[in-house]
Amino acid sequence: MTLIRHHGGWVITFTFVAALMLTMLPLPDWAALFRPEWVAMVLIYWCLALPDRIGVGIGWTLGLLLDVIKGALLGQHALALALVAYLTIHLHQRIRVFPLWQQALFVLLMVALNQMLVLWVKGIIGQPPGSWLYWLPSLTSMLLWPWAFLILRDLRRTFQVR
Amino acid sequence: MLTSVALMTMDHRQNHLDTIRASLSLVVYPLQYLVDLPSAIGHWASDNLSARATLQDENQQLRGRQLLQEVRLQKLYALEAENARLRELLNSASKVGEQVLIGELLAVDQDPFRRRVLINKGSDAGVFEGQPLLDAYGVLGQVVEVTPFTSNALLITDPSHAIPVQVNRNGLRAIALGTGEAGRLEIPHIPNNADIQVGDLLITSGLGRRFPPGYPVATIIEFEKDPSQPYARVVAEPAAHLERSREVLLVSRTAEDPLP
Numbered sequence A: 001m002t003l004i005r006h007h008g009g010w011v012i013t014f015t016f017v018a019a020l021m022l023t024m025l026p027l028p029d030w031a032a033l034f035r036p037e038w039v040a041m042v043l044i045y046w047c048l049a050l051p052d053r054i055g056v057g058i059g060w061t062l063g064l065l066l067d068v069i070k071g072a073l074l075g076q077h078a079l080a081l082a083l084v085a086y087l088t089i090h091l092h093q094r095i096r097v098f099p100l101w102q103q104a105l106f107v108l109l110m111v112a113l114n115q116m117l118v119l120w121v122k123g124i125i126g127q128p129p130g131s132w133l134y135w136l137p138s139l140t141s142m143l144l145w146p147w148a149f150l151i152l153r154d155l156r157r158t159f160q161v162r
Numbered sequence B: 001m002l003t004s005v006a007l008m009t010m011d012h013r014q015n016h017l018d019t020i021r022a023s024l025s026l027v028v029y030p031l032q033y034l035v036d037l038p039s040a041i042g043h044w045a046s047d048n049l050s051a052r053a054t055l056q057d058e059n060q061q062l063r064g065r066q067l068l069q070e071v072r073l074q075k076l077y078a079l080e081a082e083n084a085r086l087r088e089l090l091n092s093a094s095k096v097g098e099q100v101l102i103g104e105l106l107a108v109d110q111d112p113f114r115r116r117v118l119i120n121k122g123s124d125a126g127v128f129e130g131q132p133l134l135d136a137y138g139v140l141g142q143v144v145e146v147t148p149f150t151s152n153a154l155l156i157t158d159p160s161h162a163i164p165v166q167v168n169r170n171g172l173r174a175i176a177l178g179t180g181e182a183g184r185l186e187i188p189h190i191p192n193n194a195d196i197q198v199g200d201l202l203i204t205s206g207l208g209r210r211f212p213p214g215y216p217v218a219t220i221i222e223f224e225k226d227p228s229q230p231y232a233r234v235v236a237e238p239a240a241h242l243e244r245s246r247e248v249l250l251v252s253r254t255a256e257d258p259l260p
Helices: A009-024 A038-049 A056-070 A076-096 A100-124 A132-158 B002-013 B018-048 B052-090
Strands: B098-106 B116-119 B132-134 B139-146 B151-155 B162-167 B173-178 B185-191 B201-204 B216-224 B231-238 B247-253
Touching: A009 A038, A009 A056, A009 A132, A009 B018, A038 A056, A038 A076, A038 A100, A038 A132, A056 A076, A056 B018, A076 A100, A076 B002, A100 A132, B018 B098, B116 B139, B116 B247, B162 B216, B185 B216
Parallel strands: none
Antiparallel strands: B098 B116, B098 B247, B116 B151, B132 B139, B132 B247, B139 B151, B162 B173, B162 B201, B173 B185, B185 B231, B201 B216, B216 B231
């Protein structure tokens, strides 16, 4: 029974790895400010789709990897992503039935919360970015959410991830 | 939740977590390597697939430059010998040589609000924390984090970076602060009547003992005197090609340099 229920774990791993790589992909200076929070988006999707498999623990681990990648204080992204995962799982039954644009608003809220927590930590240790451009990733994440959602859903259905 | 807060405080206050960070970086390294791969392949391809004529051309050019630089080098040797002689006369210790390790930047982006780069040499190659980073034109920054195979360096334009400098023309000492913008350094606390001109070269002063003295850092591009302000506004442009170089030099000193 458990074998059938847990199916296609490699697809989930692959999407997370892809998200981490997209986070590192070199972009020109002006475009780097627009980079969406890929990891947060993929995490939100899997929390909505498979709340019994993907949860706070995985969000926390991903956040830790993100800290190492970004050279940030160990734990700041972990804290933020764990909270995002918790809230998404808490609300997943409501969010799932929303139309795509409402989901996108939810993603905006979540990514902004994620960024807010990171900003707090940065402020506390004295490295605030000090520019409104800091919030651009929330907006781009929201705008890209419908496409990300459709791609991830197709992946999930094709490979029957359960 | 509590774990992450605890982790953050520990990371901020102490250095116990270096081992954790290093082991996690081993997990991340393959990803970073993969992201860097396309641009590395591009470089490899352009190196290997260029036409014979281009190579010959380049060879000729390089030969010409080599000759020129050899001539200059001879002059430099003579000057160095003279310098040593004079120092002996003055009875002061001579400068000690520096060892250089060549690293390559990984094409990996990090936080866009900070100026940091990832280098493909780590503690296994002998990189250490605080090691100065140069390119062919001047000072780039310093290493702030070392993991087994990679290291993370802070560029001189990072907002949290400051480097002690000296005006090459008259020896005036100052501190150059990063602004977070590419190609801009600020020099605070320069009085209005200071002897600084646009175009002056700033070199490392060696004070603070982190950077070796005498390397070019930046040239002054703006010097604005405002009588209503206590200090003048001085902006400089880094000499190193911060956003363009791919090969970097990691300098380590064989012995402590004397203070200038």
